[in-house]
Every structure is written in C-alpha cells, then in structure tokens.
Amino acid sequence: MTVTPFPLAVSLGDPAGIGPEIIVRSYLKLRSEASAYPFFVVGGVEVLRGAAQRYGFDCPIIPIAQPHEAPMAFHAGLPVMAGLDVPYTPGKPTRLGAKLALTSLEWATRFAGRGEAAGLVTAPVAKAALMEVGFDFPGQTEFLARACNLSEKDAVMMLAGPSLRTVPLTVHIALSEVPKQLTSDLITHRARIVASGLSRDFGIKAPRLAIAGLNPHSGEDGQFGNEEARIIEPAIATLRSEGLDVIGPVPGDALFTPRIRKTYDAALCMYHDQALIPLKALEFDEGVNVTLGLPIIRTSPDHGTAFDIADRGIADAGAMCAALRMAGACASARQASTAHG
Ligand SMILES: NC(=O)C1=CN([C@@H]2O[C@H](COP(=O)(O)OP(=O)(O)OC[C@H]3O[C@@H](n4cnc5c(N)ncnc54)[C@H](O)[C@@H]3O)[C@@H](O)[C@H]2O)C=CC1
Numbered sequence: 063m064t065v066t067p068f069p070l071a072v073s074l075g076d077p078a079g080i081g082p083e084i085i086v087r088s089y090l091k092l093r094s095e096a097s098a099y100p101f102f103v104v105g106g107v108e109v110l111r112g113a114a115q116r117y118g119f120d121c122p123i124i125p126i127a128q129p130h131e132a133p134m135a136f137h138a139g140l141p142v143m144a145g146l147d148v149p150y151t152p153g154k155p156t157r158l159g160a161k162l163a164l165t166s167l168e169w170a171t172r173f174a175g176r177g178e179a180a181g182l183v184t185a186p187v188a189k190a191a192l193m194e195v196g197f198d199f200p201g202q203t204e205f206l207a208r209a210c211n212l213s214e215k216d217a218v219m220m221l222a223g224p225s226l227r228t229v230p231l232t233v234h235i236a237l238s239e240v241p242k243q244l245t246s247d248l249i250t251h252r253a254r255i256v257a258s259g260l261s262r263d264f265g266i267k268a269p270r271l272a273i274a275g276l277n278p279h280s281g282e283d284g285q286f287g288n289e290e291a292r293i294i295e296p297a298i299a300t301l302r303s304e305g306l307d308v309i310g311p312v313p314g315d316a317l318f319t320p321r322i323r324k325t326y327d328a329a330l331c332m333y334h335d336q337a338l339i340p341l342k343a344l345e346f347d348e349g350v351n352v353t354l355g356l357p358i359i360r361t362s363p364d365h366g367t368a369f370d371i372a373d374r375g376i377a378d379a380g381a382m383c384a385a386l387r388m389a390g391a392c393a394s395a396r397q398a399s400t401a402h403g
Pocket residue numbers: 080084185186187188189190351362363364365366367368369370371376377378379380381
C-alpha cells in the first residue's frame with residue numbers, strides 16, 4: 063500500500079443505488095494491493111455500514127473528520143467522512159438520498175480542488191433525481207467543469223477499458239440535436255484535450271486518434287449526409303496541420319473492428335451511444351469514465367446506479383475498482399511529472 067498524505071476522495075453517489083455495495087467491495091479488494099491509493103468516502107457512515115451488514119462483508123467503517131486522517135485509517139477500515147447521512151434503503155431512491163449524493167459530490171470536488179485529495183472518484187448518481195434537488199447540469203462532467211472555472215466544452219468525457227478508449231464528442235443531448243451541435247471547432251477543441259490528457263495522465267507521448275463519421279459509410283460521398291465533408295474532414299485537416307496523428311472519418315461500423323482498434327489510442331465518436339456501446343459491450347466490468355481537461359483528476363465507473371439490483375448483493379465492483387486504480391495511476395503520473403520538473 064502506498065502511504066501518501068493525499069488520499070483519493072470518493073463521492074457516495076446515490077445511496078439507494080449499487081454505489082455503497084461496490085465501494086465496500088472495492089475497499090475489500092484494494093486494501094491489500096501494494097500499488098493502490100488509499101481513499102475515503104465523503105458521507106454515508108450509516109449507509110456504508112448498512113451495506114456491509116446487509117451483504118455480510120467484514121468491513122469496519124472508520125468515521126473521520128478530515129481527509130488527511132484517511133491514509134492512516136485505511137489500514138483499519140474504510141474511512142468515511144462523518145456528518146452526512148441517510149438511512150440505507152437499497153433500490154428505493156429518496157429525495158434526501160439525492161441531496162446527500164449532491165452534497166457528497168460537492169464536498170469531494172472541493173477536497174480535490176484544494177489539493178486535500180489526490181483525485182476524485184465518483185460513485186454513480188441518478189441524473190434525474192439530482193436535477194430534482196437543484197443540480198443544474200446534464201452530468202457530473204459539466205458540473206466539474208463549472209467547479210473548476212472552465213467552460214463545459216473544456217471537460218471531456220473519455221471511457222477507458224483495458225483495450226479500448228472512446229470519447230463521445232457530444233454527450234447528454236437528444237440524437238436529433240447531434241448534427242446541430244457538431245462543429246469543426248468542437249471536434250478540434252476536444253481532440254486537442256484528449257491528446258494532451260493521454261500524454262499527461264496516461265503516458266502516451268504521441269497519441270493516435272481515430273475520428274468516427276456520423277452517417278452510414280461516413281456519408282457515402284454525400285449520398286447519406288454531408289457532415290463528414292462539411293464538419294469532420296476540415297477538423298481532421300486542422301488537427302493534422304498541428305502535427306497530431308489522426309485518422310478518419312472512419313465509418314462507425316468499422317471503427318471498432320478488432321483490426322482497426324489496434325491502430326489508435328482513442329476513438330473520438332460523434333455521439334454518446336456511438337462511444338459507449340462498444341466500450342460497454344466489450345469491457346463493461348472494467349470500464350472507467352475519466353474526465354480529461356480538468357486541473358483535478360476525476361474517474362468513475364462506466365455504469366449507473368443500477369437500482370434494479372441494488373438490494374440483491376450481486377453488483378460487480380470491477381468498474382469501481384478500475385476507476386480507483388486509474389485515479390491512483392493518474393495521480394502518480396502527475397506527481398512524477400511534477401517531480402521531474
Ligand atoms: N457515472 C454515473 O454516475 C452514471 C450514472 N448513470 C445513471 O444511472 C441511472 C440508471 O441508468 P441505466 O441506464 O439503467 O444504467 P445502469 O448502468 O445503472 O444499468 C444498466 C444495466 O446494467 C446493470 N448493471 C449496472 N452496473 C452493474 C454492476 N456494477 N454490476 C452488475 N450489473 C450492473 C443494471 O442492473 C442494469 O441492468 C440513470 O439515472 C443514469 O443517469 C448512468 C451512467 C453513468
């Protein structure tokens with residue numbers, strides 16, 4: 063176990079989802095891993111105790127008052143910041159639970175922003191439930207952009223599994239909005255952020271990017287749409303003129319074939335499902351949602367709250383473990399690059 067003064071901060075997510083279960087499972091898995099970063103959960107002492115008890119996990123919950131107490135406490139049990147709580151009601155979301163999820167996210171973000179935590183790992187929230195208690199963003203990615211004083215377009219969602227990384231260039235919008243919101247500027251802006259994020263946090267010095275087409279057969283010479291010629295090809299030309307290694311537009315149905323997957327480090331996709339379907343189909347239980355372009359490190363499991371199974375004790379914690387490992391690896395990469403000037 064790495065002993066660091068800066069643990070990772072974990073936001074609780076919706077306490078009625080599978081978040082509490084996968085957090086406890088992840089703690090039990092990672093506490094003995096030599097390279098794992100210690101972490102603490104922001105709020106939910108009773109929620110996490112309830113989850114451990116319900117599923118018969120031998121996982122002491124250690125209430126703490128400050129982030130710096132977490133690394134020492136981590137050896138004895140799961141450190142949890144005391145003071146924010148609701149009763150544990152798995153599978154039965156409540157308004158109070160949504161408020162707790164939001165407060166936990168806000169506090170955890172603040173700890174990461176102030177450098178009291180080495181990074182932020184968010185357990186799943188239910189977006190509609192959060193919006194009902196005042197959350198005014200399409201997702202946590204946009205919330206984090208605002209919290210870091212950036213514009214929404216500066217925070218870029220990337221889904222990363224062991225063998226595939228995908229980026230939805232447009233995210234939580236209706237499909238009918240996608241062609242309206244796609245611009246060459248959006249593509250170039252986000253592609254640059256992806257390239258620098260892969261280099262800074264993932265050690266890929268010259269990242270290879272593949273950019274998808276929007277239409278069937280990338281438009282078939284304009285027969286099935288012209289966004290490729292009008293928007294995507296000019297963006298690719300600009301990125302290449304800046305020295306970036308970019309291929310495309312690659313037809314969406316070819317981009318994820320095993321042969322083509324070997325030719326890039328990240329696939330930049332035109333809309334949410336074009337990026338998330340291949341990642342989840344191939345690597346659901348190890349998929350991490352990482353936000354590039356922020357001054358802080360932020361990762362999350364690729365899945366949601368899974369209310370349908372939250373009271374059954376069958377949630378797979380693989381993606382949460384992967385998110386915790388990835389946040390720790392990114393923190394180490396940033397520390398090493400700071401140390402080497
Ligand atoms: N990072 C986040 O906070 C995310 C939040 N969401 C939110 O989650 C809520 C539910 O969204 P859905 O589309 O139903 O997606 P979901 O990922 O919660 O569930 C989809 C299916 O996968 C299963 N599943 C999900 N995670 C699992 C795990 N770890 N182990 C075993 N089975 C698992 C569920 O039981 C369900 O059958 C929505 O409110 C959405 O906004 C969705 C995706 C990411």
